[in-house]
Amino acid sequence: MFYHPFKKTVKSKAGKTTKRWYYWWKDPITGIQHQKLIPNVSNQSEAYVYVSKLPDPTNTQRRITVNEIAAKMFLPDSEHVQRLNQLGKKLSSRTLDNYRGFIKEITKQFGDCFIEDLTIPMVNGYLMNLTDKSGSWKNSFLEALNHIYKEAPWHCKYPVIKPDYPRFARNSKKADIFTSDELVRFFDGTNWVDGLREYLLFLVMASCGLRLGEARGLRVKQFIVESHALVIDGFCERNGNRTNYNKKGSDEDQKLRVTLVPDDTMNLVQKYIDSHYLTENEFIFQRDDGRPLRQEYLESVFHRVIERAGIEIANRKLCPHSFRFTYVTRMRRNLDAETVQKMVGHSSVEMTEYYTRAAIPEMVEGLNPARQAVNMLFKEA
Incomplete structure (x- = not known):
């Protein structure tokens, strides 16, 4: 059973103490525990009847993969780009192509992963093993991944918390100056x-x-x-x-x-x-x-x-x-x-x-x- 009825003592605005029935459950995606009041019940039997009729939370909150979120990101006529435009973030065709290239790199490696399952060791560990890529390239990879997290609310019915992925040191040499x-x-x-x-x-x-x-x-x-x-x-x-x-x-x-x-x-x-x-x-x-x-x-x-x-x-x-x-x-x-x-x-x-x-x-x-x-x-x- 996903939902668990329980009785607890509450105090009304008038200061009167009474007992009410509630139920608690743990979100199968985030692991966060929630509780809600069970209305219009007076005993345990009625409380169990109520929760037995609630929908299965695993069906209402289907987990979403990185591929599902990123499939049409940064495509010129996509809803994603239209939203960016309306938010005042108009990107050139060259920038769209650059981002799209990194989206392909991300989905090739992590596309089948559920977005909430990505961790710092997974992502940064993968990037650290790419010895042929510069720090700037790896940071651009992380920036594109950040956009996937921003896009997630348009596809998920549950909140997705982004890990604080560490940035890489830029190992490209800055331009020197003239004497x-x-x-x-x-x-x-x-x-x-x-x-x-x-x-x-x-x-x-x-x-x-x-x-x-x-x-x-x-x-x-x-x-x-x-x-x-x-x-x-x-x-x-x-x-x-x-x-x-x-x-x-x-x-x-x-x-x-x-x-x-x-x-x-x-x-x-x-x-x-x-x-x-x-x-x-x-x-x-x-x-x-x-x-x-x-x-x-x-x-x-x-x-x-x-x-x-x-x-x-x-x-x-x-x-x-x-x-x-x-x-x-x-x-x-x-x-x-x-x-x-x-x-x-x-x-x-x-x-x-x-x-x-x-x-x-x-x-x-x-x-x-x-x-x-x-x-x-x-x-x-």
Whole structure:
């Protein structure tokens, strides 16, 4: 018998003591014990008759496997993705594909397991044995698994408690920064047989702390020439599609930011725009067909210039993102952390979540104290 009648003494609101019949049972899924009042009974026989008519809890709370929950997760037209969209979490096709890949990895290993049976030793133990996978890959696996737990309430009639899976140390090396001498050599015109277009794109990255995708996606109208400022409102994905929001943003929450442009860089950009007769909606650094430069092409240009400039790369990770690390490091010499975070768009500053185009003039004005530091960016400390 699943249900067990018992009598206990209770006190009414008026303070009167009386005996009432209850029943208790243990949830077959969670193991949690529950109790409820048996209404309108006066003796043990009636109590047993009542509980004998209650439904079997193992039938009303069927256990759910990981496969059943994850089967259609992150598929473009699935109910799961539609729910994410309504909650303001619109994911790009590339992100959906990435998550779907990890969902397949999870279901291949744990698909037949009941979701509530997964444990830290099972999951983290499995990941620890994958010696060919990086810490970042394993954390992405755990992040996808976390989404399965979030999806579980839409499939289960019982609560599922997620274990606090430990995260893995990231063993991928962060990008190194450039020295002052290396910046001079990198932007020495004699090393640039690839042309002014590529030279200027990397100069803007170094001068404004941009990500490569943000630089590829730059359009004329993003520059506020009179203020020597730049509005970063999107980036190019690897396939060339430009978003209307910044990293970790969405159509509803763009995470727009503004940064200042050094005078010398702004003058070069303005001359380039004028000489190429670019209109405000055009990409500044474009191919002959008007589309943005390819990421793979720019990465190859970067490494060719590094080699021509004789910049030492042994035991170092120098890549286009090194300009962003270098920018943050140098700006921190003269500015407080919060100002730098506003300019580079780190999401740890809460106010960056609420920037809108209407506030751009105020945003520029708020950065004016940083103008001197921006123009000293390439000066020796």
